[in-house]
Amino acid sequence: MRQEILSNFQRRVPMPSRTRRQRFVERALPWLVPLALLIVWQWASFQGVLPARFLPSPRAILKSFIELSASGELWTHVRVSTVRALSGFAVGGGLGLLLGLLTGSFRWAEILLDTTLQMIRNIPALALIPLVILWFGIDESAKLFLVALGVFFPIYINTFHGIQSVDRGLLEMGRTYGLSPWALYREVILPGALPSILVGVRFSLGFMWVMLIVAETISARSGIGYMTMNARDFMQTDVMVVGILLYALLGKLADLLSKGLERYWLRWHSAYQPTQ
Amino acid sequence: MSSFLASRERLVQPRLSEGRQRGVGVSITNVSIALGERTVLQNFNVEIAAGEFVAIVGRSGCGKSTLLRSIVGLEKPQTGTITLGATAHGNPDVRIMFQDSRLLPWKRILQNVTLGLGLSFHPLAEDVLAQVGLADRAHDWPANLSGGQRQRVALARALVHDPSLLLLDEPLGALDALTRIEMQELIENIWWNRGFTVVLVTHDVAEAITLADRVLLIEGGQVVLDEFIDLPRPRARGNARFAALQDRVLQRVLQHRAFANTHRTRTANQETR
Numbered sequence: 001m002r003q004e005i006l007s008n009f010q011r012r013v014p015m016p017s018r019t020r021r022q023r024f025v026e027r028a029l030p031w032l033v034p035l036a037l038l039i040v041w042q043w044a045s046f047q048g049v050l051p052a053r054f055l056p057s058p059r060a061i062l063k064s065f066i067e068l069s070a071s072g073e074l075w076t077h078v079r080v081s082t083v084r085a086l087s088g089f090a091v092g093g094g095l096g097l098l099l100g101l102l103t104g105s106f107r108w109a110e111i112l113l114d115t116t117l118q119m120i121r122n123i124p125a126l127a128l129i130p131l132v133i134l135w136f137g138i139d140e141s142a143k144l145f146l147v148a149l150g151v152f153f154p155i156y157i158n159t160f161h162g163i164q165s166v167d168r169g170l171l172e173m174g175r176t177y178g179l180s181p182w183a184l185y186r187e188v189i190l191p192g193a194l195p196s197i198l199v200g201v202r203f204s205l206g207f208m209w210v211m212l213i214v215a216e217t218i219s220a221r222s223g224i225g226y227m228t229m230n231a232r233d234f235m236q237t238d239v240m241v242v243g244i245l246l247y248a249l250l251g252k253l254a255d256l257l258s259k260g261l262e263r264y265w266l267r268w269h270s271a272y273q274p275t276q
Numbered sequence: 277m278s279s280f281l282a283s284r285e286r287l288v289q290p291r292l293s294e295g296r297q298r299g300v301g302v303s304i305t306n307v308s309i310a311l312g313e314r315t316v317l318q319n320f321n322v323e324i325a326a327g328e329f330v331a332i333v334g335r336s337g338c339g340k341s342t343l344l345r346s347i348v349g350l351e352k353p354q355t356g357t358i359t360l361g362a363t364a365h366g367n368p369d370v371r372i373m374f375q376d377s378r379l380l381p382w383k384r385i386l387q388n389v390t391l392g393l394g395l396s397f398h399p400l401a402e403d404v405l406a407q408v409g410l411a412d413r414a415h416d417w418p419a420n421l422s423g424g425q426r427q428r429v430a431l432a433r434a435l436v437h438d439p440s441l442l443l444l445d446e447p448l449g450a451l452d453a454l455t456r457i458e459m460q461e462l463i464e465n466i467w468w469n470r471g472f473t474v475v476l477v478t479h480d481v482a483e484a485i486t487l488a489d490r491v492l493l494i495e496g497g498q499v500v501l502d503e504f505i506d507l508p509r510p511r512a513r514g515n516a517r518f519a520a521l522q523d524r525v526l527q528r529v530l531q532h533r534a535f536a537n538t539h540r541t542r543t544a545n546q547e548t549r
Contacts, residue, residue: 173378176348176371177392177433187391191382268382270419 056238061245064238073227078246081223084140085212085250088147093204096152097197100159104193105185110160117156125149126214133218143215150211151204158200162193195269198262205254209247224250299327299473300361300368300440302347307356308497309342316342318497319356326361329467329474331484333529334494340477343494344443347475348372363440371434372443375450377426379418379433386414389433397436404432408462424455428462435466442467444476448483460486464509481525485518486511493528501528 216225
C-alpha cells in the first residue's frame, strides 16, 4: 500500500531513461479496459444476449450518432445545452467568486454573510426544484437558476478558503515593500488564492452538468436532455445512449479545459513544472 | 557563482568616500513592546550610528525579531520612539529580510526583485542579480532555486531599493554551513561597498562577530552587553582574538541560564580573572 502511494508521487517525474516502447505501453494501458468492455458489449449484442431494447450495440449507437450529427439535429442540441451550461456557470461562478472574495477579504462581510450562505449551502439544490418550477416556470431562466445554484457553492467556498489561507508572511513582506492595498491584492492575495479557486472551478464543472441534466430532463424543448427524454418516449435506446455519452464527453472536455487553465495559471507551482 | 566572491579583495582597501555613504542612524528611546500579555522589550534604548553594522544576539524569544519588526513598522511600540536619521535624498528606505525568503512563488525571479517597482527598474534589477551571482536565473521560478539562492534573490530585492537601513532577521538561519559562509561574505561585501546601516539578528555568535562592528546582547528586554568588535576585515575565524571575543559573548549568553547562586560566583570569577 505504501509502495503504491509512493509510486503515484513518483509518476510526476518523467524518467528520461524510459524507452519509446515503455512510454507507448504506459499511454495505451489506460484504454485497455474500456476497449475490452466495448468488444464484450458488441459481442453480447451480436449474440442476442443483450436485447437492443435494453442496450443497443456499440455499432448501432455509432450509427445513430452519425445519423444525428449528419442531420445537424445533434449539434443544435449540443449547442443549446452548452450555452445553458456556460451561462449558468458564468452567473453562478461569477457570483460565487465575487462573494468569496468579499467574505474572504473583509471580516465584516464574513460575519455578515457567511452564516447565511452556509445555511443555504446545506440545502440540497435539487430539493428546490418544485419551488424553482413555481418561480420560474419551466423555461430557460429555471435552467439557468439551477445551474448557477449548483456551481455557486464550490466556487464560493474555495475562493473564501483560498483567500483565508494566503501566506501571512508574504502579505507582511508585501506591506514592507510599500504595496498599496490594490497592488497587494493583485500581486499577493489573488495569485495566492488561485490554486484553491481553480479547485472550486473543477468541482463546480461537475455540478454544472449534473444540474443541467436534471433541468433538461424535467422539461425542455431542446438540448441534450430533451433529446434523450424524447428518445425514451419513442423507445430509441440508441439515441438515449448517444445523449448520455455526449454528457460524458462534454464533462471530460470541461475537465480538460480547467486542467489546462490550471497548468497555465499555476505554471509557477512545482507540481506543474517539468523537472530539469 | 564566483563573481561575487572574487570582489572580496576590496575589503582590505579603505572604505568608500563618506559622500557615497547611504546609511542612516537609528535611535531607539524608551521603547516598550508587549505582544499580548508578554512584555518583550522594556524601556529599551539603543543608538545605532549611520553605516554601522550591528548584530543582535540573544536567546529565542528575547525580543530580537520584535525589535527589527518595530523598526520597519510591523509592530507598534506601546511607549517610546524609534527615529531614523535623515538622508540626502528624502525619507530613508528601510528593507527587511526574513529567515524565509518570502519570494512570491507566482512571479519569476526578475519580477520578484522588482516587486512594487515599474518596468524601468528591470535593468537595475538585472545588475543587482548579477551582484548576488544570479544573473542567469532572472527568468526562473522561485520553486526552481535552492534555499541559498532564494535568500540571495531576497537580498537582491532589498538592494534594488538602495536601502539606507537593511534589517536582517536571521536570513541565514536555514542555510547549510557552506552556503552560509558564502552569504556572509556577500552581505559583508555589499554593505562595505554601499555603506548602508545593517541590523542583523542572529543566533550564531560567530556570525555576529564575523560581520558586525558591534554586537548587542538582549536579555529580559534590555541590552545587557554592547561589545565593539575592532577586528580588521575580512575576519578570520581561526584568529585568537576572534576566539576570545566569541568566548566572551557566548559566556555572557549562557550565564543567564545558571541559577542565581552560581551566577553570582561565576561573575565574581570573571571579574577576578
